[in-house]
Amino acid sequence: xxxxxxxxxxxxHYPVKKGVLxxxxxxxxxxxxxxxxxxxxxxxLALVGESGCGKSTTAxxxxxxxxxxxxxxxxxxxxxxxxxxxxxxxxxxxIQIVFQDPYASxxxxxxxxxxxxxxxxxxxxxxAASRRAKVQELLRLVGLAPFHAERYPHxxxxxxxxxxxxxxxxxxxxxxxxxxxxxxxLDVSIQAQVVNLMKDLQARLGLSYLFIAHDLAVVKHMAxxxxxxxxxxxxxxxxxxxxxxxxRHPYTRALLSAIPHPDPSRRGKVVPLGGDVPSPMNIPPGCxxxxxxxxxxxxxxxxxxxxxxxxxxxxAACHFAESLxxxxxxxxxxxxxxxxRRLALFASARQRAA
Amino acid sequence: xxxxxxxxxxxxxxxxxxxxxxxxxxxxxxxEPVAAGAFAVAVLLVLAALLAPWMAPTDPLDNNLAAAMSxxxxxxxxxxxxxxxxxxxxxxxxxxxxxxxxxxLSVLLGGAAGAAIGFAAAFYRxxxxxxxxxxxxxxxFPAILFGLAIAAIFGPxxxxxxxxxxVATVPLMARxxxxxxxxxxxxxxxxxxxxxxxxxxxxxxxxxxxNCLSPIFVFATLRFGQVILLGSAxxxxxxxxxxxxxxxxxxxxxxxxxxxxxxxxxxxxxxxxFVVVLTFNLLGDALRDALDPRLRV
Numbered sequence: 125x126x127x128x129x130x131x132x133x134x135x136x137h138y139p140v141k142k143g144v145l146x147x148x149x150x151x152x153x154x155x156x157x158x159x160x161x162x163x164x165x166x167x168x169l170a171l172v173g174e175s176g177c178g179k180s181t182t183a184x185x186x187x188x189x190x191x192x193x194x195x196x197x198x199x200x201x202x203x204x205x206x207x208x209x210x211x212x213x214x215x216x217x218x219i220q221i222v223f224q225d226p227y228a229s230x231x232x233x234x235x236x237x238x239x240x241x242x243x244x245x246x247x248x249x250x251x252a253a254s255r256r257a258k259v260q261e262l263l264r265l266v267g268l269a270p271f272h273a274e275r276y277p278h279x280x281x282x283x284x285x286x287x288x289x290x291x292x293x294x295x296x297x298x299x300x301x302x303x304x305x306x307x308x309x310l311d312v313s314i315q316a317q318v319v320n321l322m323k324d325l326q327a328r329l330g331l332s333y334l335f336i337a338h339d340l341a342v343v344k345h346m347a348x349x350x351x352x353x354x355x356x357x358x359x360x361x362x363x364x365x366x367x368x369x370x371x372r373h374p375y376t377r378a379l380l381s382a383i384p385h386p387d388p389s390r391r392g393k394v395v396p397l398g399g400d401v402p403s404p405m406n407i408p409p410g411c412x413x414x415x416x417x418x419x420x421x422x423x424x425x426x427x428x429x430x431x432x433x434x435x436x437x438x439x440a441a442c443h444f445a446e447s448l449x450x451x452x453x454x455x456x457x458x459x460x461x462x463x464x465r466r467l468a469l470f471a472s473a474r475q476r477a478a
Numbered sequence: 479x480x481x482x483x484x485x486x487x488x489x490x491x492x493x494x495x496x497x498x499x500x501x502x503x504x505x506x507x508x509x510e511p512v513a514a515g516a517f518a519v520a521v522l523l524v525l526a527a528l529l530a531p532w533m534a535p536t537d538p539l540d541n542n543l544a545a546a547m548s549x550x551x552x553x554x555x556x557x558x559x560x561x562x563x564x565x566x567x568x569x570x571x572x573x574x575x576x577x578x579x580x581x582x583l584s585v586l587l588g589g590a591a592g593a594a595i596g597f598a599a600a601f602y603r604x605x606x607x608x609x610x611x612x613x614x615x616x617x618x619f620p621a622i623l624f625g626l627a628i629a630a631i632f633g634p635x636x637x638x639x640x641x642x643x644x645v646a647t648v649p650l651m652a653r654x655x656x657x658x659x660x661x662x663x664x665x666x667x668x669x670x671x672x673x674x675x676x677x678x679x680x681x682x683x684x685x686x687x688x689n690c691l692s693p694i695f696v697f698a699t700l701r702f703g704q705v706i707l708l709g710s711a712x713x714x715x716x717x718x719x720x721x722x723x724x725x726x727x728x729x730x731x732x733x734x735x736x737x738x739x740x741x742x743x744x745x746x747x748x749x750x751x752f753v754v755v756l757t758f759n760l761l762g763d764a765l766r767d768a769l770d771p772r773l774r775v
Contacts, residue, residue, distance in 0.1 A: 187673050216675030229666035232772055233688040239667075242684075243674040276771040292670065 237273030592651025699762025
């Protein structure tokens with residue numbers, strides 16, 4: 125497998141200005157602060173982390189909807205941050221996005237058919253008739269009916285709209301689809317449908333996904349590899365199995381154990397994370413997680429740990445990744461019971477569909 | 479991808495409903511009784527204005543001093559005569575013509591320029607500060623002052639009034655459009671459109687502008703009424719329609735002097751202005767609703 129998307133040292137800093145007339149910079153929000161990862165062809169890399177950790181900013185940087193402050197993004201060998209004009213247009217065809225909010229991601233004034241056909245129009249693909257045919261085909265592909273093309277977005281449910289958003293992204297046959305929390309706004313039962321649809325489409329069309337999520341059950345179902353972000357940096361990245369079975373970073377452990385559980389007697393086993401996420405304007409020195417880490421030592425306050433391989437294809441940014449005590453959690457394969465039940469729900473939805 | 483037809487998709491595919499095709503914009507507009515009424519009155523007003531030279535019983539400048547200030551119902555003068563003994567029916571028809579052209583032109587020209595500036599300010603954030611400060615400067619002058627300045631440069635008359643009212647409309651429309659566009663620009667579908675790599679002009683025309691139509695329509699119709707009244711004020715000051723040209727505002731101003739002896743000279747043009755403004759307000763509201771797919775049944 126060759127890397128389709130390679131991101132190196134990607135950063136996006138926002139200056140914070142004060143004053144009405146003579147603005148002076150009083151600080152910097154380091155939304156994304158040196159992120160490196162790769163997405164291979166046909167693979168799903170999940171980017172997880174809590175709100176405000178820079179997941180969505182990373183997605184928009186990859187799409188070049190915002191310009192990076194530093195770092196490089198290579199897509200199929202081309203540096204996305206340096207191309208312009210025609211080359212950028214052709215790159216835009218190959219990278220598409222699916223959004224979180226299905227209510228905001230479709231223009232209410234365009235029919236669904238027009239919305240799906242638009243990317244093809246922009247890239248001058250086919251003529252009006254062939255585009256119409258393609259729209260019908262795409263609608264069928266995502267489980268809607270051809271006659272839906274004449275309707276407007278407000279006539280659809282959230283799950284249906286998300287399918288329309290997926291159809292729009294697929295209309296120009298992209299190689300990479302960036303999914304910015306594509307199911308977190310949907311009901312669990314609808315999530316299963318959409319997640320399974322995305323997996324089916326990936327298998328058929330050979331898509332790669334950069335899948336942003338904060339729901340670990342969905343991630344476990346979708347991803348091949350997982351990257352855990354915290355305050356604009358990747359804390360741990362690795363194969364899904366390895367990462368869920370044997371998380372090497374205290375933050376990943378906390379995330380895994382924080383999946384809600386209905387059984388009160390198990391509450392004691394959750395690794396509680398004290399405090400809040402520090403402000404990205406004022407990132408702690410040393411390891412940026414040390415303020416909340418139950419295992420923090422003096423070294424963590426001084427020295428920022430590098431992201432290093434712990435086992436092959438599983439890296440963590442923790443000085444003590446090898447020597448962390450056994451979390452003593454029965455994850456049931458890395459996940460709590462509630463999350464496992466959700467996974468089972470996804471699987472059964474898929475069986476029903478088959 | 480042609481042969482791809484998932485089992486899941488097939489199972490979920492519902493049958494196309496046999497409902498008839500959706501009605502077009504005009505038909506939807508006319509379904510509301512109020513809207514249909516406003517539309518009919520607007521058509522009548524425009525027709526009356528267009529056909530004034532053929533419909534009017536006399537020439538608007540024919541005066542018969544013997545009949546001056548005749549009350550409505552006088553023989554041969556169904557709406558009476560003004561202070562110079564000119565037929566009110568004729569004067570109103572010709573006045574309507576000038577007033578409508580003045581109002582529509584000012585709102586269209588000023589609104590278009592203002593909308594363009596508003597979209598540019600919302601879209602190109604770098605230009606925002608400069609553009610909006612320029613609009614603030616324009617906003618700080620009253621329309622009457624523009625009228626004075628422009629009349630001083632180009633000479634008084636209808637073109638000067640249209641220019642002054644257009645310029646006075648630009649900053650108002652620019653502010654409203656900028657605000658509406660800023661809201662729309664934050665929507666995900668704008669990012670999705672950007673991600674396809676479409677040009678800025680296309681993005682604005684297809685995604686931003688159509689979603690800003692509501693406030694634009696509401697403001698344009700409100701402004702239409704204001705512009706007519708402002709135009710009348712300018713005419714009253716002697717900067718607009720020059721006597722003896724018939725213009726509703728100027729006629730109302732003229733009748734002011736005879737309010738106690740012959741109220742119809744002032745009241746009739748005012749009534750006409752009222753009908754024009756009300757009609758176009760109702761029509762604008764109805765048009766806004768008819769153009770919004772979310773309100774379609």
